[in-house]
Amino acid sequence: SSDAVNRLLEQMQVILEGIAGDGEKRVGDLLVLPAAERQRVLSEWNQTAEAYDLSQRAQELIEQQAIARADATALSYRGEEISYEQLEHRANRLAHALQARGVGPERPVGVCLERGPNAIISLLAILKAGGVYLPLDPAYPVERLAYMVGDAEPALILTQLSLRERLPGDAPLLCLDDEAEQAALANTLAQQEAKQTIIERYTQTLMDLRMKESELSVKFTDEHRDLRQVRQQIADLLIIAICAEALRFPLLK
Numbered sequence: 001s002s003d004a005v006n007r008l009l010e011q012m013q014v015i016l017e018g019i020a021g022d023g024e025k026r027v028g029d030l031l032v033l034p035a036a037e038r039q040r041v042l043s044e045w046n047q048t049a050e051a052y053d054l055s056q057r058a059q060e061l062i063e064q065q066a067i068a069r070a071d072a073t074a075l076s077y078r079g080e081e082i083s084y085e086q087l088e089h090r091a092n093r094l095a096h097a098l099q100a101r102g103v104g105p106e107r108p109v110g111v112c113l114e115r116g117p118n119a120i121i122s123l124l125a126i127l128k129a130g131g132v133y134l135p136l137d138p139a140y141p142v143e144r145l146a147y148m149v150g151d152a153e154p155a156l157i158l159t160q161l162s163l164r165e166r167l168p169g170d171a172p173l174l175c176l177d178d179e180a181e182q183a184a185l186a187n188t189l190a191q192q193e194a195k196q197t198i199i200e201r202y203t204q205t206l207m208d209l210r211m212k213e214s215e216l217s218v219k220f221t222d223e224h225r226d227l228r229q230v231r232q233q234i235a236d237l238l239i240i241a242i243c244a245e246a247l248r249f250p251l252l253k
Contacts, residue, residue: 010034059127062088075117082117087124094125094158097174103131103155110149110157112136112167118176122158131155138163 066088075082
């Protein structure tokens with residue numbers, strides 16, 4: 001079309017003017033677009049700025065999406081799709097495992113993984129656990145990886161079986177695709193959840209018993225203010241409740 005021809009002529013004119021103005025300039029440094037078109041492409045068409053709430057952390061934003069858009073696709077990679085709800089669940093699961101292995105505020109965790117969902121889940125889990133992530137590019141030379149690990153001294157390195165040999169042998173590793181480690185991880189998480197259940201039920205039982213004690217004390221008249229017997233009965237009930245909960249999980253130590 002005539003518009004396309006005119007645009008090519010304008011671009012050619014800009015190139016020739018650049019050559020005439022500085023004969024030593026390299027071809028790669030010559031301008032091609034006229035000033036008006038360059039302004040349109042670089043500025044007008046690139047107005048993509050958005051106002052984000054910087055008071056919230058990345059993991060908190062993901063949590064909100066998991067509630068508001070649970071079934072929406074959060075990650076898509078080579079035909080695999082992961083919803084926000086699944087992403088949140090897997091990241092929380094890994095975050096609990098990291099905390100069980102000593103990861104906390106300011107503790108670095110290495111991430112040496114190929115591209116894929118596990119890399120994103122690992123970064124999110126580290127943030128949830130309160131740690132900081134140390135990116136270890138699998139393409140780095142073995143010597144460089146060893147230096148980075150030795151210098152940062154990460155509490156743990158999240159990796160995969162195919163990359164295990166590229167990392168220092170004495171480094172603490174968690175292979176996300178190792179079935180045996182995943183089974184051990186699941187068992188650890190199950191024990192943590194069981195312990196948490198005991199704590200929650202103990203707390204609720206204690207609150208219930210204290211309310212009962214308060215109700216009984218109100219009912220006593222002035223001639224029956226000695227509550228020692230009632231307190232002893234409540235203490236006995238509390239011990240029985242704790243023992244009953246402990247017996248529900250005999251494997252816990």
